[in-house]
Amino acid sequence: MDGMDWMASAMRAAQTQLETATHNLANVASDGFRRVRSTLALTPRGLVASESQDGAQGGIRQTGRPLDLALIGPGQFRVGNVATRDGAFVRDRDGYLADRQGRRVAGIGGPIRLADDAVIGPDGVIRNGAVIAGRLPLPTGTTVRSGALESSGVDAIGETLAVLTAQRASETAQKTLVAIDQTRDKAVNDVARLK
Amino acid sequence: MYAAASGMAAQQTNLEVIADNLANADVAGFKQVAASFIDVNAGGTLGLGTASSGKHPIFSQGKLEHSGGPFDVAIDGNGFFRVERAGTHAYTRNGEFSRAADGSLRNADGWALRDLRIPADARSVHVAADGRVTIDGDAGPNRSIGRLRLATFAAPEALRPLGGTVFAATYESGPEHRIDPGQGGPTIAFGMLERSNVSIVESMMQILTAQRAYEANAKGVQAADEMQRIANNLNRG
Numbered sequence: 001m002d003g004m005d006w007m008a009s010a011m012r013a014a015q016t017q018l019e020t021a022t023h024n025l026a027n028v029a030s031d032g033f034r035r036v037r038s039t040l041a042l043t044p045r046g047l048v049a050s051e052s053q054d055g056a057q058g059g060i061r062q063t064g065r066p067l068d069l070a071l072i073g074p075g076q077f078r079v080g081n082v083a084t085r086d087g088a089f090v091r092d093r094d095g096y097l098a099d100r101q102g103r104r105v106a107g108i109g110g111p112i113r114l115a116d117d118a119v120i121g122p123d124g125v126i127r128n129g130a131v132i133a134g135r136l137p138l139p140t141g142t143t144v145r146s147g148a149l150e151s152s153g154v155d156a157i158g159e160t161l162a163v164l165t166a167q168r169a170s171e172t173a174q175k176t177l178v179a180i181d182q183t184r185d186k187a188v189n190d191v192a193r194l195k
Numbered sequence: 196m197y198a199a200a201s202g203m204a205a206q207q208t209n210l211e212v213i214a215d216n217l218a219n220a221d222v223a224g225f226k227q228v229a230a231s232f233i234d235v236n237a238g239g240t241l242g243l244g245t246a247s248s249g250k251h252p253i254f255s256q257g258k259l260e261h262s263g264g265p266f267d268v269a270i271d272g273n274g275f276f277r278v279e280r281a282g283t284h285a286y287t288r289n290g291e292f293s294r295a296a297d298g299s300l301r302n303a304d305g306w307a308l309r310d311l312r313i314p315a316d317a318r319s320v321h322v323a324a325d326g327r328v329t330i331d332g333d334a335g336p337n338r339s340i341g342r343l344r345l346a347t348f349a350a351p352e353a354l355r356p357l358g359g360t361v362f363a364a365t366y367e368s369g370p371e372h373r374i375d376p377g378q379g380g381p382t383i384a385f386g387m388l389e390r391s392n393v394s395i396v397e398s399m400m401q402i403l404t405a406q407r408a409y410e411a412n413a414k415g416v417q418a419a420d421e422m423q424r425i426a427n428n429l430n431r432g
Contacts, residue, residue, distance in 0.1 A: 022415035
């Protein structure tokens, strides 16, 4: 690895950081979205940006619709074969708890059928009157808030800063790269020139 | 760059939906619409931005307000009026009806209440909380002429908007269940209208948030473009 390789890796890392920040920004209105965190590390291969899921809880927003569910604490809803924290659910035509695309929400032991008087408790237990209709598979300690949604975990200002920082970092690396190239230009073309 | 552009498109959709809500804030029986978004991922952690996961009406109760119209009705509780136009059946919570020449009760768009005709001799009409309709006419006062029945759905969010305040049933919404008002369920408020459930203050807040998010995403597009320019300038020094 010489200086040029280092700077090229820095430009690639800045590119990845920009992609992460723009992906986060794009999802500033996606309920239940957890921001992707980008971390820079100095490795023998140069500067490398790697992504990981941020675990921070998004804000809880009251909606008043009883089938909107927000998770407080870790865990996810299982809808079809995807896991999500977006708890904007409805009742489907057969009375089952489902998302807006019609995929049923999995409880422990199958989909959950709701009666007109269904209540979803903070422990994730769904009761039709006094009868237990199902239970959401949640880690211990996680509670469910009915009538609320978890807003996107993205802070638009922070991500805009990340965008600008990535842009400047890329610029710095590019300038340095060009400076190294000019030095080599001198070494190769001027120092060795015979008058 | 495409992630940021998808964010701009999403906020554009969001703004259109909010603007539509605001435009209908004064329409009786109008239900506000919400757009929702999901993140798009192609296998890895790093995603491709966002995509709309659809627009859907929110059927929370609007405030009831005295209107004084001779045929105005409002639903206190869930359910819809059953209406038809040219053989098409539909559902609405807009109870701003007027009497047509054939005795049917129609709203401004020509949707008529099903199963109810006002006889020609009726001088005044009254609708009770349980939906029973009586008239004062030549044959005497308080003559019963029928009952307003309501429709409910297993999944009302899946109803398809036909424009304005009228909805059609879909496979996903399930078929209509006819119910009689009263009996602990929804009741009919006569001489009242249901205001739209759009909150102007809340909508304005949503517009501000959406605008800022749009701008932030536009910054992302600019930065991505700028970084490509920087990379292109490498060979020029």
